[in-house]
Amino acid sequence: MEAYSDFATVYDTFMDETPYDVWGDFIDELIRKYGVSKAYDIDNNETKDTLSDKTNIDDGSTDSSNHDYEEAIDEERNLVVELGCGTGSFTQVMKQKGYDIMGIDMSPEMLNIARNKATDAGFDIMYLEQDMRELDLYCTAGTIISVCDSVNYLLEDEDVIETFKLVNNFLFPGGVFIFDFNTLHKYRDVIGDATIAENRDECSFIWDNYYHEDEHINEYDLTIFVKTSDNAEDELFRRFSETHYQRGYTLDEMRGFVEAAGLEYITAIDVDSHEEPTDDSERIYIIAREHGKS
Known part of the structure; x- marks a missing residue:
């Protein structure tokens, strides 16, 4: 599994026509339709911190520990993790939509660029250097996503299944995994x-x-x-x-990997048409749900 190194320095230049905003709009729709995570209301300046402050307002209740527990549960449910985040362009799109998002990639060169871009934009985004085949989060996440054919870098059946098992393990109960892949046909x-x-x-x-x-x-x-x-x-x-x-993978192969990993397969969607995939589909979204821990 190759990590971007020198190419990281020019990656954004050659990807400047990538429709990250279009992808973000559709992924946002999918999360709202199938998922458990919610974006914070950035239009009203209600950030994660201000929402947390509201939960700590003294309302006469003596059970502060219950408030803390509910707040912790909400933080995990609403956390979004992007696998193969690269230079962080899509991570920032989702952050702008109000999602509490974390980026993971195995390339330190790509992550350095992502961190610098986040700092320049004033975004507080955590980036972790990890191989998705060895995913290790500090908590569960309500949504895990992967776009721009990162999954295609997994070359063996076992690598795909093991990665998907880890995704299932770190998903919040009922959480969703949304990823795309380039097809064998492409x-x-x-x-x-x-x-x-x-x-x-x-x-x-x-x-x-x-x-x-x-x-x-x-x-x-x-x-x-x-x-x-x-x-x-x-x-x-x-x-x-x-x-x-x-x-390259077929839809049947990917569905098999999803189910072999213990995830619940929900649906597949053609990335370009947003319709049901066909034999001519070049890139496909799959939506899968957490289905218990092994």
């Missing part, structure tokens, strides 16, 4: 053995894509050129390369 029939190149003022990349039929593995070799000076007349670039591997 890697095999759409991307295939292709080369993609993109040029920007400060950096450029060449993306050589190879599909390995026997393993259903998509290999992409990235070659990136980054300008080394702000001087307009300086045309020196630093070159570096990375190789990444992702595996």
